[in-house]
Amino acid sequence: MKKHGPMSAAAVLLAGIISLAVLLFEGYSPPTLPVEKTGAPPKGIEYSHKPPVGNASTETGIAKTPKDPPEKPVIINGLVELKALDDSFVIDLKYAGRDNFTGEKIYTLNKCIIHQNTAAKLIKANNDFKQLGYRIKIFDAYRPYSAQKKLWDAARDKTYLASPQRGSKHNRGAAVDITLVDNDGKELAMPSGFDEFTERAHINYRNCPDEQIKNRELLANIMLKHGFKRISTEWWHFEDTDAMKYPLLDIPFEAF
Numbered sequence: 001m002k003k004h005g006p007m008s009a010a011a012v013l014l015a016g017i018i019s020l021a022v023l024l025f026e027g028y029s030p031p032t033l034p035v036e037k038t039g040a041p042p043k044g045i046e047y048s049h050k051p052p053v054g055n056a057s058t059e060t061g062i063a064k065t066p067k068d069p070p071e072k073p074v075i076i077n078g079l080v081e082l083k084a085l086d087d088s089f090v091i092d093l094k095y096a097g098r099d100n101f102t103g104e105k106i107y108t109l110n111k112c113i114i115h116q117n118t119a120a121k122l123i124k125a126n127n128d129f130k131q132l133g134y135r136i137k138i139f140d141a142y143r144p145y146s147a148q149k150k151l152w153d154a155a156r157d158k159t160y161l162a163s164p165q166r167g168s169k170h171n172r173g174a175a176v177d178i179t180l181v182d183n184d185g186k187e188l189a190m191p192s193g194f195d196e197f198t199e200r201a202h203i204n205y206r207n208c209p210d211e212q213i214k215n216r217e218l219l220a221n222i223m224l225k226h227g228f229k230r231i232s233t234e235w236w237h238f239e240d241t242d243a244m245k246y247p248l249l250d251i252p253f254e255a256f
């Protein structure tokens with residue numbers, strides 16, 4: 001075996017010190033809120049497989065028989081696309097377009113993502129509304145943590161937003177911003193528009209027509225019956241009573 005001379009031993013020692021310094025430097029990251037930031041599932045959590053895009057029978061020529069198993073929805077950290085569970089909601093995510101208080105497109109896709117347990121409650125509420133000839137229209141549901149920061153930075157009045165330091169129940173997939181539509185898809189009259197950050201949005205605001213109060217209370221009563229709670233400042237916002245059981249997440253819409 002070839003022996004190292006004194007010079008090469010010094011070189012080996014120097015290389016070791018340099019690698020250790022690089023490791024220490026690269027391994028350092030500043031302290032942050034404990035948010036799971038990637039679309040990749042944490043250890044122990046598995047992605048279910050993405051369903052094939054399009055209808056196999058028309059696009060690939062492969063016939064789908066009634067025996068084909070239903071396509072599995074993608075579930076990541078409990079989050080799922082609502083449409084995969086129930087297709088009867090009206091989805092109009094305001095932050096997926098420019099028609100919102102920032103004037104900017106905050107979300108990359110108009111995909112309604114929600115925690116699966118919150119979805120189960122929401123579907124029960126929607127079924128109650130359907131008995132009355134209405135359906136839920138969704139303005140917002142899961143909101144990635146990075147989007148919360150953008151909204152926070154854009155908002156002049158912070159009264160109507162959860163601070164990124166605390167995080168929002170939307171970041172847990174466990175809050176929804178909703179209204180009701182009738183069988184023609186027409187929104188029921190409410191005391192204010194969505195994200196109208198004035199006292200008209202408050203749940204106790206009464207200086208408006210009785211019909212608007214009646215619609216606001218109908219929405220709230222059925223949501224409360226199915227395991228949601230309200231906040232005082234926004235009639236459209238409902239939080240799953242179990243929201244704090246779920247983590248703050250920053251998974252992008254493209255992952256679903």
Ligand SMILES: C[C@@H](N)C(=O)N[C@H](C)C(=O)O
Nearest residue numbers: 160161162168169170195
């Ligand atoms: C911005 C508004 N739609 C909203 O969602 N506010 C609540 C309080 C939140 O940020 O969680």
Ligand SMILES: [Zn+2]
Nearest residue numbers: 175176177237
């Ligand atoms: Zn909300």
